Amino acid sequence: MSSSRRLIAYGSLVAAVAVLLSWFSPTDADTFWHLRTGRFIVESGFPRVDPFSFVLNSGSWVAFEWLSQVLFWSVFSIGGAPLLVAFKGVLCAAAFVLVFLTGRRQPALAAALAIAAAFGARGFFVERPFIFDLVFFGAGLFLLWDRDFSRPASRRDWIFPASIVLWSNLHGGAAFLGPALLGAALVASKSHWRSWGPLLCASVAAVVVHPSGWGVLQQFWGTLTFPAKDLLYEWRRPTSELFGIAGVFFAASVFSLPVLWKRRRHTAVWLGFSALGAMGMQRNIPFLLLAAVPALVDVLGPWLEKRKAWKDFVLLPGLAVAAGIGFWVHTEAVYPHRGLIGIPRMEVPFRGPLAFLDREKIRGRGFNEYEAGGALIYRASPERKVFADGRSLEYGPEFLRDVLQWFQPNRWQVLDERWNFDYAIVRRRSSGAYTARVLDVSPAWRLAYWDDEAMVYLKLNKSNESVLARHGYVLLQPGRSNHQYIQPIVATREGSNRLLLELGRTLAAAPGCANARQMEIFVLVRLNRIGPALESAAAAVAAYSDRAQAYFLKAWVHESAGQPREAEKAYREALARLHRRARATLGADILNNLGKLREVAGDREGAIVLYSRAIDWNPRQGNARRNLRRLRI
Structure with a gap:
């Protein structure tokens, strides 16, 4: 396979994995207001005062992310959530393909590292201006990694400050990361300052080429010195994150620094500062992962060249299979809410x-x-x-x-x-x-x-x-995470009837409220009003035909009414619709209840199998443990 074909093949695999990892519906809370700001700018022009919060009371506002917000809204208005997610996927793919190309001397190794880094950065793949930082950081590494700064800058290098203008309008002061890359390289190397110095100054000045002008600097400095970073999750220091992929890359980066320092000092400086940044703030972890890809290629590449090389027809499919298995394992273990979906949807709450x-x-x-x-x-x-x-x-x-x-x-x-x-x-x-x-x-x-x-x-x-x-409500307190508080209320018929009135009012105002429907069914069964309870359960199934919980409620009503066949049928329908993530909770309850029905039917062995399976799904399922112990005595 020719070198260009190898790069295309491995680069395509990196891009495909990055898109796959980013292919999930928009759920980040900030995505919503970024989209609304983009729409506001398209319809009303660049904002100088805040239009959204009465606390800020139309005070001055530096909309430093205006261009990314306009882009997000324009893409969303054209193609909805699917096109917005695809746009995000292209940006994520661009960032990791760029660092793969930076380490292109060893395509297979660079692709493997880029794919692993993409897995580590998966939690940051959201529709927010931050995603552009990854692209520009990757582009900076690609452009400057192999440069000899002792030689004069060329005319083509003046593309760099021009790109900083674009970066600044996409994400404000984050664009200072570009001049920081260049400045660190110039200081660490024997540089031709006469030609590179003006370029560096132009790059710094490019950050304020923005509708907000100097306001970008104020926003950047305010963010750096913000005294309450501990309150925001993404601004905190990493803890458990360092026990995963990011931790492996961090350790490998630290051990690679002495080798890099001997070969290319500026790359060692970049990697070292990326590692320090990741230790100081969680949202800096992706920058470490991106910088580590070409750095580890530089360190491990010479060692691998001395070994017998595997053929590409073995490496490429093997890497693809490993990426597929990794996606499944990573999704199940870390991001169960970001599994593979068909067409993304954006469900805005409230x-x-x-x-x-x-x-x-x-x-x-x-x-x-x-x-x-x-x-x-x-x-x-x-x-x-x-x-x-x-x-x-x-x-x-x-x-x-x-x-x-x-x-x-x-x-x-x-x-x-x-x-x-x-x-x-x-x-x-x-x-x-x-x-x-x-x-x-x-x-x-x-x-x-x-x-x-x-x-x-x-x-x-x-x-x-x-x-x-x-x-107005008097009895219901839906902010509680369980329904135990209604037990004293339903202890009397009068309290139960008053509670049913409130639940009926809830379902009239919000017919799709599953929690109100569940409570209504519970109260009706408690009052031995099986007919209305079955009607309510049927309404739940009609409203949520794809949810296991609705069929569980129906089965529970049949079981309470002494109708074991109908109950078992509904429980099995619930089991067929159960999501993997609900096995330890609802799934174990369904299996336990099915076990009891099998036991009533005289199928002792079938009950044992179901109780055992319930315990496999949830070792803390106490009812299943007691039932199994009783049958085995």
Whole structure:
């Protein structure tokens, strides 16, 4: 195979793996407000003041990412989520193909390292301006890696500062990474400063060729010195990440530094600073992975050349098979929510809560959590302004600290007194902390709407009085992660009937609310109203025909009604629709219940098999363990 064909073959494999790893539906909260900002710029021009948050109150805003936001919105408006995800995939592929080409002296080794690095950076493959940083960083490595800086710069090298202008408009001060690469190389090498010095100065100046001008510098410095980095996950120091692929690359990079220093000092400096950056902040890990690919090729390549080389017709398919197996294992173990999908979809949350607020003509200031701001901006801004969103520098560290800990009673009191909220939109959590407790116990607030995604609380004031009279809840507290709190309520018939009225009102306002449907079925069975319970279960199956939970509810009603055949059939239908990720939870419960039905039918051996399988799926399934122990005695 000729050298050019080898590069094309291995480069295509690297690109394919990068696209595959990035092929998942947009879910990052910041993606939503970036898209809405892009739309705003297309429709209204470059923003000088903030249009989205009443906290910022139309204050000055440096839209340093404006060009990437316009690109994201333009792509999305043309082809929706599939084209947006494909665009992201092309950018990810470009970054890793560039570092593969930088190490092209050993194509097979460079491809293997680039693919492994792409796996390590998978968590950062999101539709945000940061993705452009990876492309430009990879391009900088490709252009400068083999350069002899003791020789004068050529005319072609002046493309570098021109590219910095583009980078700056895509992601503001992050473009300083380009001049930093060049400056570090010039300092570390015996450089021809007379020709390279002006080019470096032009590259630095290129960063402020931006509609915001010097505002880009202010934004960059503010980000570097932001005192509350510990509050934001991606800005924290890495911990468990260093036990995975990134950790292997970090260790290999550290051991490679002495060898690189002897051969090309500037590459050792780049790799060393990339390693330090990754240790200081999680979001810098991809830069280490990119820099490590050509560095490790330089270190390991000469050693491999002395060994008997494998033929490409063995290496290429073997690498492709390994990448496929790696994708499956990596997805199952690390990113089960990013498995292989067909056509990506963008599901923006909070449609129901916002529709309720609009329907009831509720205005004023609304509280929302930090993580929810992006979706609310996408859906409702600028008509309905948000309280907080994914931006940090604009709000400041103290505000950010209060918002991220809003569920503490003293913090909530301070926020409410300062901003005088009229309503609050709070996300529902399937597990974890009961954050909505501060609102449930407050005499000044009452729940008015809820669905599977979020809850809407209204302040008890004159403007909300009539709405709360029609929609206010007294018993339900859907912010809790379990339903144990309703046990005292359903202990009496009167309490059960009052709870059913509230659940009926929930399902009238949010017909697709699976949690309300589940609670309704539980209460109806508790009251021995099997007919209405079966009707509710049938409605759940009709609404969620692809979900195992709906069939589980139907089976449980049949089992409670003493209908074992119908129950077993529904349980097996639930099992057929069960997602792999739900095996340890819902799946183990289904198998345990099937085991009990088999036991009732006199099939002792079948029950043992089902109980054993339930324990295999979830070793902590206590009911299955007790049932199996009882049968084996």
